[in-house]
Amino acid sequence: MIRFASKRANKVRATSKPLRQVFTDTSAVALTEFAFAAPLVLSMGLLGAETANYAIVHMQVSQLAMQVAxxxxxxxxxxxxxxxxxxxDITGTLVGAERLGERFEIYNRGRVIISSLxxxxxxxxxIAWQRCRGAKNYVSQYGTEGTGATGDDFAGMGKTGQVVTASVGTAVMFVEVSYTYEPITPFELFGSSELNYSAAFNIRDTRDLTGLKQxxxxxxVADCATFSAARPS
Structure with missing residues (x-):
């Protein structure tokens, strides 16, 4: 009788041992935690990368507009x-913009407009003359070539409250850059955002203001009726 009880107890212990190992084994805890945390960490990393790239492209488009002007x-x-x-001279200036914006394909995804105010x-x-380049279907938000040729109804170029005007005997180079931002992650956190920047510089020297020469x-001519990333041909 005692021997039978002993065998039965041993059998119970042998059966419960694997169950105890299941509940007490911690060898895969790290792997399990990683499986739960990985999607969160990856998402945060992609969010940070997308946000950083978005901010950098914003800055580069802004600086490009200023440099071209x-x-x-x-x-x-x-x-x-x-x-x-x-x-x-203006064609070369637009080529310079191509070099500055090469990293983010400025002429494939955007457009640069130079106006002589x-x-x-x-x-x-x-607007005495206007030259453009870029595949994006975008026109100047402040007027096209010839706007304000007569009269004084045309106030100038720029946003309300920030209108730029030219003084007599001189000119202002007003540049507009429009660019469609493409996300680098599959989440499209910012979507296909439209980045629009403008910049203006007064000409540095006394200039012949009768127009561009050949x-x-x-x-x-970098005609504004043409929407292409290629150089004028």
């Missing part, structure tokens, strides 16, 4: 009386 205000060939600006013969503001060998 600054470059356009300096170009030209000094002659006896005043600096003459040629079509290839001047005073007309009646003392009003007008050299002996004419170059294609």
């Amino acid at each position: 600054d470059n356009a205000s300096r170009v030209g060939e000094t002659q006896l009386a005043s600096k003459v600006v040629y079509e290839d 001047q005073q007309n013969s009646e003392g009003g503001q007008w 050299r002996a060998e004419p170059v294609p």
